[in-house]
Structures are given as C-alpha cells and as structure tokens.
Amino acid sequence: MNPQTAEPETAQFARLAEFIDGLGLGHEPDERQAALIEVLHEAQEIFGYLPEDVQEFVAEKLRLPLGRVFGVISFYHYFTAEPRGKHQINCCLGTACFVRGAEKIIEQFEDTLGIKMGEVTPDKNFSLGTLRCVGACSLAPVVIVDGKTYGRVTPEQAAEIIAEYN
C-alpha cells in the first residue's frame, strides 16, 4: 500500500519474484499471459506504482514482450507508471456521489491541496484521484483515503480529512 516504505528495492523485487514463482505457472504462453494482471496488481501493491524497471522485470519473469506489459498497464486505469503520493485521496465520481455534489468536494480538495485531480503534492505526501463508485452509494458523497472510507463528506470536511494525514 505504502509506496514510500523504507523497504529497499532489492527486497521489493525479491518479494515480487517470490509471488510470481509461487503462481506455479507452466510454459504455456497463454497461461503466463493470463497471470499478467494479477502480477501487476501485486507489483503495484509492492512498489506503489509501475516504473519502467518493474515493467521490464515483469516482462522478463513472465516471458512476455515488454510492449504487451506496457499495453496492459496503459489500458487499465488502476495501473499507474507514475509515482503516487504517500497518501492517496480518491473522491468517488460515481452517479450517486455526483448527484449528491461530488464535484464540489473535488474542487475543495483541489483548492486545499493546491493540486489538480491526478496530481501529486510537491512534498509527495498526497495524490488526488477519482474513483467510479465503491458501492457505498448510501454514504454519498464518498471519499477514500488509503482504503478508509469517509461518507457524507461536506466541502468543509476536506481540510479536516487532509489534516489527519499530515
């Protein structure tokens, strides 16, 4: 979860290698390809994002062309090749949240942090993103910070939420 763990890179690569080896993949290219998305999920969990050297590592381990790996990363919104902040603030932009004023919440977070959606604060403490419905629509508008759900958020609360992680 935490991209800025003190864990050294070699240990991170070792963890990823262990995960991939643990999948017990055979030699079938189809089988190796089918594991790609779950491997990328794990890699992003370990590294926080998917920089080029991680992509190359995955491609090599799965014996897939690098282009294939990059193609998948660029297709799925969940994967990112850019580093993220230490804490991820994600505002839900699903319909229920939209109808209940999510746009105002987003504006407030942008103003308070001084960044736009998809950006990272200069001190790398926060990145700001959107999600499309986490299924907690009864609590709309919803904001998720590092997996913790805040429901019925008001614009005034933005600063309070940020302060919890500063």
Add this chain to the structure above:
Amino acid sequence: MIKFTSRQDLEAYAGNLRGGEPAPTKILIGMSTCGRASGAEEVYRALIDAAQQHGLDNVSIVKTGCVGLCHAEPLVEVEEPGHPRVTIGDVDPGRAREIIEAVATNAKIPHPYTLGMGIYAKQERIALRNCGRIDPEQIDEYIRTGGYRQLASAIFDKPPEDIIETVKASGLRGRGGGGFPTGIKWAAARKAEGSPKYIVCNADEGDPGAFMDRSILEGDPYSVIEAMAIAGYAVGANKGFIYVRAEYPLAIHHLRVAVERARQHGLLGANILGSDFSFDLKMKFGAGAFVCGEETALLRSIEGSRGQPTVKPPFPAQAGLWGKPTVVNNVETFANIVPILEKGSDWFRSIGTENSPGTKVFALAGNVKNVGLVEVPMGTTLNEIIHDLGGGSRSGKPVKAVQTGGPSGGCIPSEKFDTPIDYDNLIELGSMMGSGGMIVMDEDTSMIGIARFYLQFTCDESCGKCTLCRLGTKRLLQLLDKLLAGAGGPEDIDELQTLGQCVKDGSLCGLGKTAPNPILSTLRWYRKEYDDLAYGGKMIYRIVAEKCIGCTACAKACPAECIEGEKKEPHTIRQEDCIQCGTCIEKCNTGAIIRAAAECAGAR
C-alpha cells in the same frame, strides 16, 4: 474441517447443524461495506462487550451482510423466539449497549426502525434471500439453510439436460443488463464443440451507482459459488472464473474465504462429494476499466490482455475464453439458480411478468430518502419502488426523474412512473434495465448535466477500438459543453440527435451502442431544457393570433394566470409573469400556441 466424500456426508453434516441447539436469541449486525464505513465495527465490539458484561451466553451475535437499508447503517436486527424481528437503525455503541440491556432484561427493544410500510412489504427476496440473514464467512450457516443440497441433487439425481431444461422453463433472463435467457445460453454452451469449457461469473458491476452484486457477494458468496458449480455440471465445464472489480475489497475477501472453505469441504475441486464431477474456481480481478463488464472484453481481460471487446458472433457460448465454449453470467443471475432448482420453474414463473419472470434487485440511490437495495417482482411500478419503498426524494422536493441502466440507460420522467418495470417496458421508455441501478433526481437536477456526466464517463471509458464510439462520444460531449456554456444553437441539438443515432447504430460493442442513450432519452423527455440553452434561455410561449379562437381553455388552465383576452378573441400571454410550464400548449385545442425563440434573442 471435514471433507465430504459422499452425498451422505453432506446430509449428515447438515442434519447435525440443524439438530444442534440454536441460540434462542440472535442479534444480527450488518457488516457490509456501507455498514463498516458507517462504524459497524465499533458497534459490533460494543455488542460483544455488553453481552459479556451482562453474562449473556445464550445469545449469538452474528456478523451478516446487507439487508438493504443502507441509509440506516449501522443496522442491528434482534430475533427473539416468540417475538417479531426488530430492526434498529443508526446504531452507535451507546444504542448497542441499550439493545443488549433490553435483551438481558427482557425489556422492549429501544429505537425500533420503522419504515412507513415495513421493510419487507412489496419485496420478494430470492437473490437476496440470505443477505443479512447469515454470516457470509461461515459455510455452516449456508449449509444449514439448505445450501449445497441442489448441487448434490444435480450431480446425483439429474442428467445435465434436466437442469438446463428447468432453467429454460423458468424463463430466467440475465440480470447483468442484456436480459438474454439463461437456459438458452447454457444449452448453447453444452451443445458447442470444444473442450475444455468454462463458466464465468461477471462481477465487474461497472454501473457507477449500483451495488447489488457487491451486496450479494459480500452477504451470500456461497449461493453464487454453488450455482457456478451447477452450471459447470450442466454445460460440462470443470473450471470457472469469477471476475471481480478491484474496488470491492470486502467482496473479494468474502469470496476468497468462501472458495477456500468450499474446497476444504470437497464442494469445489476434484470429485465433488465423491462423484466423478470436478469443478474448481479461480478469482480474477478487474483493474478499473468499465468496458471489461462487457462479456467479450471481460474474457480478454481474464486472458491477461487489454480488455477490448470482440465482434459477436461468435458468442462466448461458442468461442469464449481461449476460443473455448464459455458461459458468462452475472452475479444476480447465478444467485437465482439455486432457488429455481429448489422450488421449480413454475414457482419462478408465478412471480413477475410473462416476459420477465422472477424478481429484480434494484440499488436505489441519489436523491432518495431510503437509499438501499430492494428486490421486487418484475412488473412492480417505478412509483412503488421510488415512493413506497424509497420514501420519495431526500430533499422533500418533487421527484423529477429516475435514471436506470447506468451509462447505457436513460432518464425516465416522473409522469411515467406508473409503468410496470420489465426489460421491454424500460427499452420502450428509451432507457434499459441495465444491472439495476436507480438514481433518483429531484426537480433541481439539470437533465443536461446528468447526460453530460454519463457522456464524460463513456468518453473516458471508450476503449478506443472503434471510431464511432471513440470520436463520436467525444464530439457529443463537445456539443453538450457548447450548449452548457451558452454558446450553442438549435443546429447543435440537431447534431446531438443525428450523431447520437449514428454512434448507436455504428459502434462495435454495447458500450458505444448505448452511450448516446442518456442524451437521446433526455432529448426525448426534457427537450425544453435543451431548447432553453440553445436559445440562450429566451424561449417563450406565444399565441398565434390567426389560429386562436378565444376558447379560453388555456387561460383557465394557466397556473400563473398570465393569459388574457376576451372570449372568442385571440388571447395573449403576459410574458413577464409566464412560468414556462407549458400547460397552455397541452390545453390548446387549435394548436395556436407555440414555443419559440423570443424575437429579440434570435438563434445564435
């Protein structure tokens, strides 16, 4: 954990569970995503602590899924023998202690939740039968309610064709949106050449604002897993995949536990219950791409590729995963299978309508009082759902419209709320069933704003494979923005209409084919809002003197009393008092009233 190696093992085990001394009083606490986010974990701890303090050992406190009253979470239900079930909403640790105190002293349970007509009135819970009733992490609870009896009966008593026949006869249609008959799909996959075959559960739930599949997976994962195994037996598949969106961590967790437990009991894996039927499941995770809910894209994603749809035919039932016959069904579709086999196709057909038998789960959200899940027979009207069960708008203002079908659907105006819901009627109204999301909007909501919201969504989510969808949605969005900025004219509305139709006709997959629906449906029902923008808000009602016979019908009907004129003489509208309601146009017998740009404004 016992591994069952025969049907008798399972039956004996189930018999033991049912025979054991059940705790006389049950306290259920909803621990689904919305419950937890509202503080259910603290409430659970408070319940346990208080029960200990009072030395209540004859009470079982059960963590359960969602009962559907999401707006009142955290939610606790108390089942005492000899008493009707009491539901308590908005429970905090303080209330939790009061509840335990009341149970301990046999007093009346405080703060009972009341909904005008009772939560379960008008509802018929088939797919949600166990949600909120059992602990989803305990396979024993599922087995106790009769779980896995149908799988056993399928494997040992019935040829696969019989099962397919029952599902066909039930008339069950896919609950993922398309409404395709499930039995026919299974029959096609059974007949199709090729091996191995696969069963896939579509748990991608892409409609933003819908959460019924999440609730089923969180609250009753075994019902889906059992049904997938039954499907496997029916079509001759030994492997299944559940494709869940990564945004649902709790559903993923409960599924993982459920698959593991089922395996340990020998209810998944090789030689289920000692038979020669084997079936195992693997979980696959989405990565935030809406189009992956479309079945062919979903299959590409399971294969580990970019989730781009492919042309149908061939349908997945003929050539799906790795080109092999594959059944793809939605979570809720699977959740209906066990009850159908248990109670028969006639029973299922007795619920709902002729063309759409059974029930549908709807996720009510947006500007509605009782946000939550309801499962109602098909044919229930929108009024019943939105007003009787939903309690009307949250703001207290009149409900203006409901959006169904998510990004593929449309807005239905309140005048049409007496329509009985089924697949066909919703399409008739320019929307669609979709997966069951219902977003309620009050009169303050701009219909063009909501159309723009969905267009932005499909524009972001278009996979880019076909041109009409990729560029068409972008152009539609530009046109809406132009109108919203006050820079559009009537020609832009025309273009929205024609281009919308083109994108609908010319796109490759369902995403593009339905992407214009939010625009087309709002154009159909709320044209006035578009006109107002196109003419800079200067549209007015005017009476054409040559056509007016002075019958006074309009003047009598005008709520603002701003139409004047002598009887049998042409009337006029006092523009400064007109509230633009359009009543006069409807009342006019000679078509003398028109809505047009005010002369001074002109079309830009």
